[in-house]
Amino acid sequence: METQVPPREKCESADVDEARVRETQEHLIDGLTATRLAWTFKALSDPTRVRIISALSHHEMCVYDLAAALGMSQSAVSHQLRTLREMRLVRFRKEGRHVYYTLDDAHIHDLFHQGLEHLNHD
Amino acid sequence: METQVPPREKCESADVDEARVRETQEHLIDGLTATRLAWTFKALSDPTRVRIISALSHHEMCVYDLAAALGMSQSAVSHQLRTLREMRLVRFRKEGRHVYYTLDDAHIHDLFHQGLEHLNHD
DNA sequence: GTAATATGTGAGCACTTGTTCAAGTGTTGC
DNA sequence: GCAACACTTGAACAAGTGCTCACATATTAC
Structure with missing residues (x-):
């Protein structure tokens, strides 16, 4: 009723x-x-960014490895990382020639997983 | 090979x-x-759609009232509702000349609120 | 210094998105 | 029948997105 x-x-x-x-x-x-x-x-509305978030949700990574893992060009990854940086979803630290990225905080991780659960429920 | x-x-x-x-x-x-x-x-990446979700999270509404509450044209609202329909975020039922919309399920409500909490935490 | 590596960035382009305007359904009441 | 109403839809257009390409940094090795 x-x-x-x-x-x-x-x-x-x-x-x-x-x-x-x-x-x-x-x-x-x-x-x-x-x-x-x-x-x-x-x-979080772009497949590439979602995959980057997914990758970074396990551990920090440098751009080069990220590009290799995703099978994309470094430039494309770098552009998306710039977007994610501006949106405060990721943080980075420099170490020599490398730049290592991580998720900015746990909230992003939460939203990401809540969305995943939503998908699995359908 | x-x-x-x-x-x-x-x-x-x-x-x-x-x-x-x-x-x-x-x-x-x-x-x-x-x-x-x-x-x-x-x-959920458009302000108009977010506001529609916000309105519908309280009770079902017809397009006319929705447009009035949001201060938008019926056409603009209808276009967004079409998008939300195709994305399975809202349901509708027809009653005479009116079409009443509701959120499709509780998941949407959850994601919406989780996002809100995320905002308030910053 | 030069060269190689690792990443960033601007221009350009195809593609998508959200709105407005106008015309289109379908229902109700006369 | 017809007109008013509630809503949908198509076309058009500006604005935005994400990619590739080429070039610009910055660090390290020589």
């Missing part, structure tokens, strides 16, 4: 319509939050 | 490099999974 929301009359009955709209607006997240939230999800 | 010389034997110690790459590849999610996961996140 469904939730006991009384079936609405019409859209024309202004009070019901307006009440629903007004109540929704009160709980609605604001534009800035929506934009920032969308931005976060966008960081 | 041709001798596939891997284009790397530098990175100083070749064995560590290869072991790291090979181990990473074993744990790496496959291309299809990465694509599907990216696809899921992409559904």
Whole structure:
């Protein structure tokens, strides 16, 4: 049995319509939050970036090895890493000629895995 | 078969490099999974869609009210709802002239809120 | 110093995305 | 029948994305 929301009359009955709209607006997240939230999800909305996150979720890696593991060009990987850097999803440290990347914090790991679980549930 | 010389034997110690790459590849999610996961996140990567999800997370709404609550044109909302439909994030039922939309399942709600918490933690 | 290695970056291009405008369904009421 | 309403859809366009290519750094080895 469904939730006991009384079936609405019409859209024309202004009070019901307006009440629903007004109540929704009160709980609605604001534009800035929506934009920032969308931005976060966008960081994970590309297969290449998802695979990079997947690789880095095990241990830090340098660009060269990352490119080898993913079977991609260094340039393409570097471009995506730049994006991930700007989105604060990854951190890096330099060691001689190498630059080692890691996930910035555990949150990313969590979101990544929550998404995976979501997939497996379907 | 041709001798596939891997284009790397530098990175100083070749064995560590290869072991790291090979181990990473074993744990790496496959291309299809990465694509599907990216696809899921992409559904949530637009501010308008995030706001629609936010609105629908409280109760089902028809397109007209949704447009009113978000302050957008019906057409723009309808286009995004189409995307959300194709991505299986929302469900709809028709009732006369109205089309009522709801979130498809609780997973979406969870991802949405996990993302929100992630924002608040920064 | 030069050369090789490891990574970064800008330009260019094909492709995708989100919006608006206009026209299209389908349902209701007269 | 017809008109109003609720919603969908197609075309068009600006804006954004991700790749390749070529060049620019920076570090190390010689």
